[in-house]
Amino acid sequence: ISPIRHGFSALVQNEMEQAQFYCSSDQLKQDDQDSSFCPVTKGSEVIRSLSLENDPSVAGIIGILFMIWLGFLLIAYLGLLRVTQSKSGSSSIRESDRFTSMSNAFVGTPGVPDVQGHSAVNQDDVVQNAAV
Numbered sequence: 417i418s419p420i421r422h423g424f425s426a427l428v429q430n431e432m433e434q435a436q437f438y439c440s441s442d443q444l445k446q447d448d449q450d451s452s453f454c455p456v457t458k459g460s461e462v463i464r465s466l467s468l469e470n471d472p473s474v475a476g477i478i479g480i481l482f483m484i485w486l487g488f489l490l491i492a493y494l495g496l497l498r499v500t501q502s503k504s505g506s507s508s509i510r511e512s513d514r515f516t517s518m519s520n521a522f523v524g525t526p527g528v529p530d531v532q533g534h535s536a537v538n539q540d541d542v543v544q545n546a547a548v
Contacts (some may be wrong), residue, residue: 419484425468426477435459 439454447453456462463469472480 417484419481422477422480422484425471426474428463428466428468429471429474429477432459432462435462
């Protein structure tokens with residue numbers, strides 16, 4: 417189950433299936449009888465040289481990649497469910513803990529009161545500084 421291999425196979429099949437290649441004189445190879453030949457003339461030869469000729473079609477590979485994605489999505493979802501639920505099935509974070517952590521995020525911010533209603537900035541100082 418390798419998404420990279422399937423993606424590469426789909427790419428090669430898409431690009432090489434109908435491709436034709438022509439060799440220049442310096443790319444020709446010599447065989448045993450001293451005749452010249454072009455080593456690769458068709459895209460199907462490239463596909464065969466990469467051992468991809470038995471792979472599914474591009475549409476089939478897209479289906480396989482989609483199923484792999486769904487599998488990873490399901491695993492992630494089940495993992496998140498397991499992390500967020502305790503053994504009894506209730507949420508592992510109490511509502512009071514959520515409120516405290518959210519309210520503590522702003523502690524010390526000027527003008528924002530903390531949980532007890534105290535502001536980080538003395539309001540009298542703000543009024544005096546504004547008048548100056």
